[in-house]
Amino acid sequence: MHNASTSFTVKPRFSAKRAPIAALCCSVxxxxxxxxxxxxxxxxxxENMMQASTKSHPHAAQGQGKPVVYQVFTRLFGNTNTTNKPWGTLEENGVGKFSDFDDAALKSIKELGASYIWYTGVPHHAVINDYTAYGIDLDDPDVVKGRAGSPYAVKDYYDVNPDLADDPAMRLEEFEALIERSHANDLKVIIDIVPNHVARAYKSLNKPEGVSDFGEKDDTTVEYARDNNFYYVVGESFEVPIGENGYQALGGEPHPLADGKFAETPAKWTGNGARAPQPSFHDWYETVKVNYGVRPDGTYDFERLPEEYANKSVVEHAAFWKGKSVPDSWIKFEQIVHYWLDKGVDGFRYDMAEMVPVEFWSYLNSSIKAKNPNAFLLAEVYNPTLYREYLQLGKMDYLYDKVEFYDSLKLLMQGKGDAQALEDIQLSLADIEMHMLHFLENHDEQRIASPDFAGSAEKGLPAMVVSALISRSPTMLYFGQDVGEDGSEETGFGDPTRTTIFDYAGVPAHQRWMNDGKFDGGQSSSEEKALRAYYERLMQISAEHPTMLxxxxxxxxxxxxxxxxxxxxxxxxxxxxxxxxxxxxxxxxxxxxxxxxxxxxxxxxxxxxxxxxxxxxxxxxxxxxxxxxxxxxxxxxxxxxxxxxxxxxxxxxxxxxxx
Known part of the structure; x- marks a missing residue:
């Protein structure tokens, strides 16, 4: 989630010719x-740093190669409905379920070399669907993006999205069964944690005994207090932002709560740090910012981590925080991640991690590693000057290599850049290259085949070879990438080129490969099958070849x-x-x-x-x-x-x- 500017950020610290090969199955x-x-x-x-270590990767697949992460947008993956009506309801456009990830589906994912599967959109976020029969409050369309809702506006961290369950009353049990199926198919499970913000109407139905909701005990008479979970605009009420270009919630369809109003007094700061009681339409207005003990002027209200801890172990980090008083939000997220670890989750992808102070990550990640030393911890950090800080002091395992490597590859694919940048970036990151996860697609980025990116999946092939094999870092694939999905569907909130994360939709090229649950490409075109075969060969090399380490x-x-x-x-x-x-x-x-x-x-x-x-x-x-x-x-x-x-x-x- 990185599509809006922020007005509040934490401060940084410191031979022979061969016969021609068929067009799509070109050799790598x-x-x-x-x-x-x-x-x-x-x-x-x-360069010496880059050459230094050939020890086994801490998260290697089969103990040989390196991790391959398969990101799947959970509610889209198994959906066979091809209607794709703009602003369509769940009944009209369909929705994927946990149960769609059966052995055939998971085997298909393993064939791409995957060792981890990132189930995006699992924690219960705001949705426009009526689950009041299950004790869940209706969500207000005025503060929900799309009809299916953003997975980054979590309303209950101790629950899962009821849309994904065959029986909403058994939704947690169904997700636990999915974890077991994934493990049985040799896939470890990653889910999202969104520490910077939560949904405006956060309310947990399933929180463990002794756990309070975010904001439940806040002093709302002050803008800031260390142990408040939110920041407040004292004396003013929240106002729904004014839409642009004729925007109406749900595309203008009537809804009992779609009245341009949302009750919140006093108003809370918006997720990207906007402090006005009426945020902009371009702000993350569906969310509120979590307070980690960072005062409104950007100074810190907790003990700082000494710089020498960059060279200390997670055990030493845990010892540093033991017995220290920390802000309440730190404790709440520690309780959340331990809840999911106890259910068998193997790791977390942290949304917009750089918007949260590095000390919190030291506290949280050292606590996670104490329970599961092999937990997979991946974070969004887009400021290259913070990479080493969040890896070394924050004890992240991996960061997105987006701003430098991905962006340079994209320019090269578009004919706007040259290849020298790739060599230069690898040299500049030599000391941390193992920790910089590579990708060409994810839920935030344009599809390679979209006209605004490359215009064809084939243009992604040389870039995918480079991305997957150049370093010891994990490789990530986004579902549908391997069959050339172009993200062209007009589904409601947001613009095409990116497969929607806000609405109910079918994903056409992926649906053809899925072939009504057979996952054999039975409806795929010859080009899509050839592309998939290419990805399988390439990703097996990335996952298993010993030179990758x-x-x-x-x-x-x-x-x-x-x-x-x-x-x-x-x-x-x-x-x-x-x-x-x-x-x-x-x-x-x-x-x-x-x-x-x-x-x-x-x-x-x-x-x-x-x-x-x-x-x-x-x-x-x-x-x-x-x-x-x-x-x-x-x-x-x-x-x-x-x-x-x-x-x-x-x-x-x-x-x-x-x-």
Missing amino acids: LFLLSCSPAEKSSQQTEK GKYESLHSFNVKSSENYSERQFSFVRYTDTTALVIVSNFTEQKVQDLSIKLPLKLITEWELNEGELSAVDLVNGYEYKVAVGKKRSSAEINIELDALSSVVLEINLKASK
């Missing part, structure tokens, strides 16, 4: 990467200087261990590149102890064989290839064969 070539001939001592130090060298700038037909529209690098190398080359142009000679630097030739002659290099995606030609006295090494438009190759070299 990974060529050995290399760095420039001359490097500063700072660059060398960063090995060393990295960029070949890009070296080949820009030394290879005649190589340009800034290609990108190449190598991943390797003592025994095996993957040479990866991707072509981001829509033209075939012929007579491309990928050259290896002397550093790699020497380290690999390559002997004069030819060495086999087999493309793991398509099975073609290439030759690595090694010159006399290890003076040179190159692989001659040709790359189809928007294609890549992943070449595996047995280094033992040359010794």
Whole structure:
């Protein structure tokens, strides 16, 4: 969730040619990467950091490769209804259920190399559906975005979305059964925690004994108190924001609560920090900001974490907080995450983590790790200057690599950027690259195939190869990405290009692959099937190949200087261990590149102890064989290839064969 500006933030601390390959099933070539001939001592130090550790990844799949996270928008995944009426009701447009994730569905997800499944939209958020028969209050459309509601406006952290249950009275039990099914299919479970804000009408029906609701004990006569859960606009009442471009809640459909009013006195600060009693339509007006002991002037009302704790363990972090008085909101979220850990959840994705002080994350994450040392903790942090702070002091496992790597890949795919940026970013993040999760799609981002992004799923192929294989970091896929979903549906709240997170909808390309629950692509086009097969091959490499935890060298700038037909529209690098190398080359142009000679630097030739002659290099995606030609006295090494438009190759070299 990052589509609005904020007015309140916490302060930072500190060889042989091969036969042409069919258009979509183009080979994925990974060529050995290399760095420039001359490097500063700072660059060398960063590269040494990247090469330093080849130990097992803490969340590795099958103990070999690295994690693959499959994000699924839970209420959309299993929906077979194709109506897609704008502002359609659940009955009109349909909704997916927990039960749709049966063994066939989960097996289909495993085929993409997944080791984790992130069930997005599970905690009970505001929805426009009548569940009063189950004791749930009606939600007011004036403070709900869409008809199905945003999953980031949670109204009860101890419950799950009743839309997702076959029997709403048994909704928690149905989710617990889904956790068990996921585990039985070798998939660990991640759910969202949204610490920065909650729904305006937060009310928990299922909170454990001794737990109070957010705001239940607040002193509403003051703007701020350390142990208040919210901030207040004292003496003023909340006013619903004025819609734009003719916007009406529910598209103008009558509803007993859709009257342009919402009772809230005094008004609370809005989720993105807006302090006016009437927020803007572009603010996160459906939510209220949670107070973590940060005063309105941005100063802190809790003990600061000493900087040396960046180098201390989670055990030492937990010891630091033991016995210390902390703001009430910290305790509430600790109670929430432990509730879900006790139900078998294996990790959390934290929404807009940088809007919450890093000390809270030290407190929370060290508490989580004390219960489950292997818990998977992923956070949205979009300010690169905060990356190391939230990893080292906040004890996150992973952050989105969005602002730098994803954004640079997107520009390259659109023909607006060059490949050198990718090499530069990997070097700048060398000390933390394992912790920077890579993706090309998620619920916040445009679909690759949408006209506003790339316009076709095929343009995402070279980028996906680079994203999935360049580092030791986890790779994330969004459901429907593997069959070229384009997000073009007009469903109600929000604009197309992103698959809706606000309304009931069917996801057409995914529905064709789902084939009424068979998950065999029975209704998919030949292009969609080929795309899916490509993703399966690629993601199995990402998840299981031992070089994914090995060393990295960029070949890009070296080949820009030394290879005649190589340009800034290609990108190449190598991943390797003592025994095996993957040479990866991707072509981001829509033209075939012929007579491309990928050259290896002397550093790699020497380290690999390559002997004069030819060495086999087999493309793991398509099975073609290439030759690595090694010159006399290890003076040179190159692989001659040709790359189809928007294609890549992943070449595996047995280094033992040359010794």
